Amino acid sequence: MPRFFVEPGQIRDGYIYLTGQDAVHITRVLRLGRGDRILVLDGRGKSYQAVIEDAGRTRVICAVTGEIPVFSSPGPRLTLVQGLPKGDKMDLIVEKSTELGISRIIPLVCERTVLKLEGDKLSRRRERWLRIAREASKQCRRPDVPEVDLPGGWDQALRDLDRATALIPWEEENVLTLKSFLRENTNPGSRFMFLSARKGGLPPVRWSGPVPTVSGRLRWGRASFEQKLPVWL
Template sequence: MHRFFVDPDIIRADELSICGSDVRHIRDVLRLKPGDKILTVDGIGTEYEVALETIGRDQVTGRIIGRNTITRETKLQLTVAQAVPKSDKMDTVIRMGTELGVKDFIPVITERVVVQGNFEHKLARWRRIAVESCKQSGRTVIPEVLEPVKFTELVKDLKEWQLAVIPWEVHKGESLKDVIKDTSVTDVIVFIGPEGGFSHEEAELAKSAGVIPVSLGSRILRTDTAAVAATANIMQIFNEI
């Protein structure tokens, strides 16, 4: 069944109406007819099975014939604080991270981040990718892509998270598995460095703020690979994958 995101506000009793670009998609691309069924997801945790009733030029209406709260979301609330990388690497981090269950992404400006182009455009693009990947992965809650923040400011204010880790290539020590022993923790943040890595000062600043340095093995990982591998590994430690 085809899946669509709808605003939770438009769901009233057992009816809903869909506007916007999904209308054309339902009518002209999928060529659905009244009586056909779709799945709609409200982005905050519930999936509705909907039988289409009318398919108009600007609006599709349907009747809700089933609803279920789904468990595709992880109990772990993982934030990926990704130093903004060059080219389209952030796209990959957000796409794969969303599929793997990341709760939110914070684009981070570090010493070695090279800011290119218009941030507003980038943010809009990243948010679109989060929505698309959310849909594709069957998730019901869209991960947030927050406004960019400076590394030095973010590490000063970590009270939202119970555990913070920072893979740092200079740290040849404990792995994620070694440092994450308490899986009853629910709010975790992982910092991923940019192409040139974190500076020594940044890593020291993070450590003094209570962020735990970890090693991702002895091979040098590109920043997007590091983000995806760390996400998959953390999800595995918390039995979410």
């Protein structure tokens, strides 16, 4: 059954209203029409079974026929604080982080960040990342969509440190592994914040203990999501 993510405001009085690219995809790509069934998710863990009642070029109206209970992940809540890389590498990081189950992504503007985003460009880039996260959730059949913050500095990122355990990779650590640390310290409701800024640089920060990263010369993007994130799962 085709799956679509919507904002909660698009669900009103037993009906779901899909517009924009979703409407185009339903009518022109999938060739769906009145009577066809789809699955709609609100991005917060709740799913709705729906049947199309009206399919126009710019808007599709569906009637809710069933509701699936709210999804609750049994694992810890994982936040990725990611130093902004240059170019469009952040697109790939958002996509793979979504596929790996990250709950929240905080793009971090570091001391040596090359990519500069201001004004409208800042909000447009965030909207792009949200679309990428939504599409990645759809492709991997994830029932929710991770939060993606506006890029910001350390003050923004550190607000949550009092409620989460911060994990910072350190290439000189050879005993403690991230996987073993999480196994021993994960409880219901655990929150972890993983900080990664290979190119941008991290300022001096106190933390309870280092965790390892991969040694050697690796491509920046691949080192981030292929070498570090999979050990969480």
